[in-house]
Amino acid sequence: MELKIGSRVMYSAAGVCRLTGIETKCPDGIHETEYYRLEPMRTENRSVYFIPVSTASARLRPLITPEQVYALIDSIWVRKCSWCTDRIARKNQFHEMLKSDDPEQLICMVQSLHEHQTALGESGKKLSPSDEAALRSAEQLLNEEFAAVLHMHPPDIPELVQKRLAARQT
Known part of the structure; x- marks a missing residue:
């Protein structure tokens, strides 16, 4: 490089x-x-x-390209990410995913954490502190890179993702 x-x-x-x-x-x-x-x-x-x-x-x-950003967002619908039930193994797995700096792995991590968060919320529970920290770190890295590539501000990226996902549902 x-x-x-x-x-x-x-x-x-x-x-x-x-x-x-x-x-x-x-x-x-x-x-x-x-x-x-x-x-x-x-x-x-x-x-x-x-x-x-x-x-x-x-x-x-x-940095990834704008086309790669949109492809990653669009892949959320078809991507199947598994959930590791062992808390310590999951923490280690997320640590390695964050270290890998691979946007595809980070998207998978965020997706699985959001799905788990939704499932927990239905029973009145929340993510563990280590899962919450991993989610914040992954989202920060993704939002920062997507924003830099798309010439946006990082706080505007979640709205862009939601709009793109909503448009794909219709």
């Missing part, structure tokens, strides 16, 4: 980031290493990340 200064990339630890430069650092005092300098697009995240150029392809990916 060839990255250019100014391009936007997805970095699962921080979401959508802008590549703002390449810097040479010598963290061990002996070996110089080139790093991509990444700045998260989230306004509340003022961190800066340095990713070694040599390992960047394993940790960064280009």
Whole structure:
């Protein structure tokens, strides 16, 4: 993957980031290493990340296309996602899905959590705190990337998804 200064990339630890430069650092005092300098697009995240150029392809990916965004939304109707009943295994599974930074896995995760949330709500129950945190994290990553690709604001993405799903039902 060839990255250019100014391009936007997805970095699962921080979401959508802008590549703002390449810097040479010598963290061990002996070996110089080139790093991509990444700045998260989230306004509340003022961190800066340095990713070694040599390992960047394993940790960064280009943003998906608008066509891929709409295909992912449309796939919600046909996608079948299983629910892991073991709480600890599910927590580990969701952690791995979040780390994978795969939009298809994140959509599946969000879908299964929303279905479970609906089923729990019918009996007056709520998601566990770890499931709720996983849902928020996955939705944040998806909303952020979809918004960046579609030139929207992340809070507007759930409405876009709902409208698109409603239009497909008719």
